[in-house]
Amino acid sequence: MLKPKIILPLLLCSALAACRSVGGAPTPLPTVVLETGGSPAQLQGGVTASGVVVPAREAELAFALGGIVEVVNVAVGEAVDAGQVLAELENAELLIEVGRTQRNLRELTSPAAVSAAEQAVVAARQKVDDTQKKVNALAYPRASESLIDNIEGQIELAREELAEATEDFRDVEWKEHDDPERAAAVVAMTNAQMHLNQLIANVNWYKGKPSDLDEAIAHANLDSATSALQEAEWHLAALNGEPIPAEATGTGLAELAQAEDELAAAQAALESTRLVSPIAGTVVAVEIAAGEYASPGEVLVVVDDLSRLLVETTDLSERDVPSVSIGQEATVHIEALDQDLPGRVTAVSQVAETLGGDVVYKTTIELESPPPGLRPGMSVEVHFAAPE
Structure with a gap:
């Protein structure tokens, strides 16, 4: 040319x-x-575009919150595992908070706490049984006929005792109020009257029926006891790691949930001070050092997965992109290695980019047999075979 x-x-x-x-x-x-x-594309048929070798996965890592960097654990070129901590911000106060919330949760879930919850369930069940018996009793007479007959007999005897005590008092009523004999007669008479009154009240109650208020109170007590038992059982289930429904309530359960939430929040805050690699790969960039300030969102470490490399086009124009589709065969010329390699289109971006005033679309090609020596950043020329 x-x-x-x-x-x-x-x-x-x-x-x-x-x-x-x-x-x-x-x-x-x-x-x-x-x-x-003609151009190579015109000579061979199809479309040609420039491109670059890229890693299949790349992680650009930044802190969500700003702070002073306490330690950087990696350098460029080091291999890292997924989940490895690459750098940390100063976080002494957060470590203390995590420890505090952990201790609080341990106290609420200790063997002693579980034992107390078990006892609470037993007591709540007994309360339900007691209140249920009272509700059941509303449907039956308050006393047997024999008991009522007995009390009525006592009433007759009490009336006789009262009559005798009254007669005795009348014999000494004329005496002075401070006279011992008169005082004893007064006490005997009033005691006889109170005893009779109590017996009459008892027999009237035994013969009567529960009022609407009595029934309402009994049923309310049963409902309260049943709810308390349910909450005690939910609390115990939570302590034992058993599933509980979303609508579960109760003071013990609320305290446990609050402790868990506080611990989760403290741990999340602590994790936000750690730069953790989400992938296994190689560190290709480190833009921070210990003692420096890390701004929120600023990319500080880049990790590439070099185990699988792809090719991305950089200048496939809007005129040529309609001729390219997923699954289409392509020939990739690696300029640095002077090799032509077969590949296949795995992705065609639906979002346009601008390059020097031209509209271009990124396309991804996977090589069938990547050669030794292939590195990210190498320039390539991609020829897309003409559709058949």
């Missing part, structure tokens, strides 16, 4: 020089037509 571009000025200069060297009217020159040939 370069040869015609070089020869063309020489031919034109020679022709012009020849014309000027000859006297008289200039002799008309024939039209020069250059057969420069």
